[in-house]
Amino acid sequence: MKHILLAMSILVLCACGGSADEEVIDTNNSPDDTKIFTLQNIRFDARDYYEGEEITVTKGTSFEVQWVAPTSESYRIDLHLSANDQEPSDNNKIVGLKCGNASLSLCPNATGEVQCEIDNNDLSCSIGSDFLGSENFLDKDLSSLKFMIKGCDALSHCDVKTFNLSIQNKTND
The missing domain is CATH 2.60.40 (Immunoglobulin-like)
Incomplete structure (x- = not known):
């Protein structure tokens, strides 16, 4: 049971880490960084x-x-x-x-x-x-x-x- 919980914890941490990297990428390419003429x-x-x-x-x-x-x-x-x-x-x-x-x-x-x-x-x-x-x-x-x-x-x-x-x-x- 400990091994299953440990494996699930590692998967959850990896998934969270992956989305954090994606978030940094999205933030860097955000349209808010570009001034729009309105x-x-x-x-x-x-x-x-x-x-x-x-x-x-x-x-x-x-x-x-x-x-x-x-x-x-x-x-x-x-x-x-x-x-x-x-x-x-x-x-x-x-x-x-x-x-x-x-x-x-x-x-x-x-x-x-x-x-x-x-x-x-x-x-x-x-x-x-x-x-x-x-x-x-x-x-x-x-x-x-x-x-x-x-x-x-x-x-x-x-x-x-x-x-x-x-x-x-x-x-x-």
Whole structure:
């Protein structure tokens, strides 16, 4: 009986030791060790929106888009207008901004904002008097329009936030 208990004790100790080694390996490769770039506080006209929510914009009016990046180090923000579940790409990019660090004047820190306007079937964006870019939506399915904000850090860690875009015609009062 002593030999059986001794053998079982050795097996239990070996098993515990094995899992401890695995735990050390897992801890060393933990995703917590990698900084992840996550956009925060996305706002349209000073109101917080969460990914997937619908933003309603009236033709002929402008709206402000604000974001907060997790760092004031160099990062990139791209704004996209997409239809039919297109992924963000150069084909649907409205604006591409290099942000962060005080040397970049358009969005010099972690917080940034642009003014966008819907008019003549175009969505265009600017910062102050600096025109940044536009995207035409005339040929797109208006029921599936998406406004996407893609942010990436210098190491190409990216985050994409997607919002449904509803475009209304201006009402005559």
